[in-house]
Amino acid sequence: MTDPVLTSSLLYLDDVRVSFDGYKALRGLSLVLAPNEMRAIIGPNGAGKTTMMDVITGKTRPDEGTVFFGGSVDLTKRDEAEIAELGIGRKFQKPTVFENHSVDTNVALALKAPRGAFATLFGRAARDAREKVDGILRRIRLWDHRARRAGDLSHGQKQWLEIGMLLAQDPKLLLVDEPVAGMTDSETATTAELLREIARDHAVVVVEHDMAFVRDLGVKVTVLHEGAVLAEGPLDRVSADPRVVEVYLGR
């Protein structure tokens, strides 16, 4: 594997195909992400954005195609936990938190720390763990809710909590699926700012339908359609593309 694009990339997807009982969700998707790059992904409902994240995180095995991380790690051979340990974190489209744990425990569980069964059984929590958790809680504005059961949060609060968990995980690559769905405009702006800040030293892939938010991010945009890349480039150029207007933005 000496392909220069591959070795210099953080994430490399080439010709990935996935089908479910005959339905082709991904049809030759290719995508390259450089280290510390932030990328926005847009595309019609059902284009395969979430499926792409499933493939990267090991939830779905592609039928065909290559998926490499850090230039050398073949993600199709790893399971979810291994991939997470490699440094890929994810926020789900439907917020998924540990409903019976308190908000702060949710964050603490995500905190970067040894993940082994014996390590958690016998290990002591790092001294700065508490501060880190508190910092994140304040940042996602759930400090006041820290002792509540996560299952009792409202939809939007869960979204935030999941973002907080992603921060705690401190992965090399963040996959963020529709982070601002159900947020108010000002919250959306805050989130964009947060992501930009993270992107300074992390790679980020953001999926969103909120064009104002995508614009706020100010990064390269990839448009997926029917399981493959339809267009790629700055938002202005992409949104001027008549095909994108046709299938996605509408008139």
Next chain:
Amino acid sequence: AGETVKVGVLHSLSGTMAISETTLKDVMLMLIDEQNKKGGVLGQKLEAVVVDPASNWPLFAEKARGLISQDKVAACFGCWTSVSRKSVLPVFKELDNILFYPVQYEGEECERNVFYTGAAPNQQAIPAVDYLMSADGGAVKRWVLAGTDYVYPRTTNKILEAYLKLKGVAAEDIMINYTPFGQSDWQTIVSDIKKFGSAGKKTAVVSTINGDANVPFYKELGNQNIKATDIPVVAFSVGEEELAGMDTKPLVGHLTAWNYFESIDTPENKSFIDRWHAFTKNPKRTTNDPMEAHYIGFNAWVKAVEKAGTFKADPVIDALIGVSVPNLSGGFSTVMPNHHITKPVYIGEIGADGQMNTVWQTPGLVVAQEWSPYLEGSKDLIGDWRKPMSCGNYNVKLGKCGGAA
């Protein structure tokens, strides 16, 4: 007077064994009731303490302990399966009390605190085989030993196998088959039996199939059209009570071996049946062999208590040996030094009415062989609880009592 003496009744009233044991609880209540009407024992009234060990073996042990140490019963009547007996045995030994065990079993046991009023293998299985080998029984040459997979059938079949081989039956003329408890699909096995029986030699099935599995077994026999005249089945665990739950028409002619049948025509039996019907207020309730065993055991106990003049276990245990009480088939059963009783053996045919018609019986009473002479390990053992021997497993070859503890 005024004080009552308690008697423990340790039979499952729920769970898988309730089907067999509930009747035994009822018969004990009747016997105690009758005894009280006669004035009790030693001038004291008896009181039955009924508990439900729920077909659960550890619960048997717990209940036994409760009966003896909490309720202070003078004796217990109970258990059906061998495992329940094994489970309570240490308790009876430890707390030195008496258990009357009323069910046929595999033998190979002779304990001081237990009186075995059911049949040992030589009081049921061996005579049944003898009968089938006789001209009268059809001169059977080929044998299927079919049983439920547990200790009683396994041991009984081991004894029978040794016995049959001794009688010159070749190994290939013996088929042994075990099935799990509650087996309900007998298609394959019955068809195998049929095949085994079509080799041109007279074939019979010796069944040690337990309780619940019998109904589907006999239904399958009927369905596959195996008639008693082709391949008779002689069963050791099928009594009147089990037959009451079956449509017996297809079974007519199949055999059972017991020490008592409800159909036995004696005045004692008739009176017993009448009292039973009156007591249960059910003119259709059947009687069966283990009930008779309790009848004998209870009367023997009463007699022994009167002989000893006390309810204390030790004197009563000693007094029981040699006690002879009427059984229901017109004779007397005697408690022998090996704590088993003498019994007549009957072979009966199942009739369309669900009753057994005696077709053969031993000429006299049979003394139990608690240790089978046909097994390697036990052929040199005898049990005799009379003083001075007082040993349940005396080795006549070595001339000493084994395992005393």
Next chain:
Amino acid sequence: MAGETAPLLDVSSIDLFYGAAQALRRVSLTAELGRVTCVLGRNGVGKSSLLRAVVGQQPIRGGAIRLGGEDVSRLPTHARAKRGIGYVPQGREIFPLLTVKENLHTGFAPVGRALHHVPEEVFELFPVLKSMMGRRGGDLSGGQQQQLAIGRALVTRPKLLVLDEPTEGIQPSVIKDIGRAIDYLRGRGDMAIVLVEQYFEFARDLADSFAVMDRGAVVMAGAKADMVEREVRAHLSV
């Protein structure tokens, strides 16, 4: 028309609790036929709770909910559906293992046999559903599920359509479609629509009247014309 005088939905001063925690405090809201009432507010202020109270998924402690004059506060959810409340919940709540077609057919329950067919307008509004009739609802993408959820509610031929953030996770062109759909439904005049939204432009374009919530209470309410965008936005920012 009766709607001219009395609103179809009249929520008056209700309280709602989750265990000991109060989520709604004396909340009032009305909705009239042929009009869209928009409920705005930040995360966790109680918008969904209010809708759940209206459809009957969450019991209220005080106040009353009237539909067409009848007090429905104590009726079970399905009885309210029979009286004409159609609900598009937040998070879509598609029956995952039923096919798209079956999902739509669940809407037959509250209506008479004569109406046991999917109204054609559902497919006109969301043509994607037509091509996916045989697929399991749970397999659809998020946006597709949202469209299915709206279509499913329309099958019950509601008089009151309650939508909880219907644009969440929807691609822009479909948001426009949904907007047009709501506009169309309003235009028919036989339906009152309550819309919970975070997406302010969308709400502003559609709404006839507003209610803005904060911390479990309605802090502003009135016709669109009476609303000052700056004040509303102030309530929506952190």
Next chain:
Amino acid sequence: MPRTAIVAALLALLCAAAAPAHAAPVDDALAHFTADKFPETDRGIDELVASGAPTAPAVLGALGDGRLLFDPGSHRVYYAEASGALDDAATGARADGVAQGALKKVRLNNGIRSKLAAALGGLDLLSPDRAKRLAAADTAFHTPDPKSLAAIDAALGRETDPAAKAALLQARAAVVATSGAGPEADRLGAIATLTARGDGDALNYVNQAAAAPDASPAVKNAASAAASSIRFTLSLWQALQNAWYGLSLGSVLLLAAIGLAITFGVMGVINMAHGEMVMIGAYTTYLLQDLVAAHAPAWSEASLPIAVPAAFLVAGAIGVGIERTVIRFLYGRPLETLLATWGVSLILQQAVRTAFGPDNRPVSAPRFMAGSFHLGGLEITAGRMWIVVFTLAVFAALQVVLRATPFGLRMRAVTQNRRMASAMGISTGRIDALAFGLGSGIAGIAGVALSQIDNVSPNLGQSYIIDSFMVVVFGGVGNLWGTLVAALGLGIADKFLEPFAGAVLAKIAILVFIVLFIQKRPRGLFALKGRAVEA
């Protein structure tokens, strides 16, 4: 006197129908019956046959049915007619005024029964009734005796019916093959006939033909070729037979599990009381049978079919009752349904035990479910066959209800998302109650069928509950087709293992197989894939 000799004697008797009656020997013969000893009875049969008394067939028939009575005092013998009227055994004349109570039955045992069967069977070889002739030929086939050859040949001479003729030829072949005598051609012919029959008995006789001391090399070769040919056919039939046994076991499993596939598979209730619903169905069958027997004896053959709807209603109603009083408070807490239904199952068991007693209740089989028939080399018992048919019918009906009715759709909607279903206007309470009632009712129906093959006792349900869960889960929870395939598959696997491993090991092997299989397919045989499941 050997049995075949009696046949010959009886035949002679019949052929010389008008032989003069000897009064004295008849009385002597009958006197044996009054001794109440089997050897005497045996002798009595011989002498009666030898006496050629005209009442002999009637007396022997009565003996076989247990209708032959004697007076211990007067030593007279009577036989009872079906009507209950008594006839004198010696004369056949009506014997009025004899006190029935004083009479004792002449006892039977299997030896006597066989002897009678042969005696009466011999008579039947020439019976005008075709069925009797067939049966007699079959008896002769199964008890080959050289002495009966003459009788068979005589019967063959008269026989015109092709089936009866074929049966007689087989009987003759059996005699020839086992006798170790006769011309070579005759023996070869017999071997050919037996090969054509091709069953276990034929194999046995062919082997005997080969083993005859004077068998010629030609006979030996023919016999060993025949034996291997029969063995091959037999092994093919055996495989089919095992498949049938498996199918029939599988359909019992399916029947027991199918109600659970609703209450557990579809509704998600861990229904430990499912077995008790089966039991209640079986008791309903028992009660109904008793009711019919008491009030409408003419309908007793129909009591089983009537029990099907009755059991459905009774068990279904109890199911609805349980749902309304207990289960409905537990939706969303399925684990607690385990606890509650376990309690319910204890209560139901004990209730039945208290009401009916702990012992088995007899349920008899209607005629159409009794006996067995052959299909080539397959032996199919009628009862099992009807159960297979019935099970498949229940399965099909259930599929229709679930797939093609609004009720089915609503039920699935409710179980997938109760809150949302309610918001769609579905009256969840009603659907829940009906669905649980449906599952319970089907369990009740299973009880009707199981009453035919198993104990009707308070423990009936307990013996099926584990297998039922195993089947539903193995097939994939909620997938009715999975339940079907799992039940039949496990049944067939069990029946193919049983001949090698024995019933106990076969069962263990099946359990181990399930454990291993689930590793490969963690969501059962027919697992649904995709997002919809994880959502």
Next chain:
Amino acid sequence: MQNHRTFGPRGLVFLAVLLAAAALVPASSLLTPAGSALHLSTYAVTLVGKYLCYALLALSLDLVWGYCGILCLGQGAFFALGGYAMGMYLMRQIGARGSYANPDLPDFMVFLNYHSLPWTWWGFSSFPYAVLMALAVPGALALVFGYFAFRSRVTGVYLSIITQALTYALLLAFFRNEMGFGGNNGLTDFKDILGHDVRSDGTRAALFATSCVALALGYVVAAAVTGSKFGQVTVAIRDAESRVRFLGYRVEHYKTLVFTLSAMMAGMAGALYVPQVGIINPGEFAPANSIEAVIWVAVGGRGTLVGAALGAVLVNWGKTYFTGAFPEYWLFLLGGLFVLVTLFLPQGILGLVDRLTARRRPGPPAERPVAPEEQVLPRPVAE
């Protein structure tokens, strides 16, 4: 977040009661005269000793079920295996005192014509070896079984049913005399343990005290496990297994570890149970026994360790009492009790206590047994 209060006040009370009982009960039974008000009969001591073993079993089950969402319907198998290990030791102690006076072979082997001790019995004359086996055999079975099952991601009812199949298969296997464990009768008629007569009051008191200590120890271990970060992960697994994977935790390792630990606890419970009840036989493998254990946990309060132990003691005490006092009707009472507990005490008995004291503190999540049930029950799928 991190739950530093490993035991909490309730746990401390529980431990104190156990340790006090370990000291006082034997004293009362041995040192006070039979008539005295302070005297506890041997019957009572043995009975409670048995309940304590059940409590330890329940505790082990709660560890996997309440805190990790693994509804094991085969927990009785581990209990029974531990019991057999101890039973084999006790059998070997009988020596030549058996009926047949055979110094090498237990009685059942003699009459089944065994000529030498099967290899499975080697070493069991040593007490440490037997104790080791009581832990190691259930542990190893759980390790292997769990590793494969969890690696294959068998969850929910599928896992429950294969654990049930496991115990059922073991039941059938142990029934077979060929297995060399005494078939249906099992092992019984024990005489000595560590040189002391198992039937003496002193030994019984000692066994009782040991059971108390074992239960206390089991509780300490379980509480430490559930109170650690490991425990939080297992609860997270219970509630959202796949989400845990995406955080990088190896779910199968966690599950296998808890499962193995729990099996070893169950094995220990079985080993203590056998000398106190005097018999071990295949009946202990019966699936119904394992289901009953689940019910004790549910009655006491799933996800509350103390509750599980309490549930076991209460249900068994009820069973003892009802079967003696109402032998004909006890199933109505017990069955009714289960129904009522489910309807009125949805969180079990301790759940009720929690609810009554809820206002005082929110309680760490691990102590709150409300779990999304989807974890155990796959979403029903209609065909």
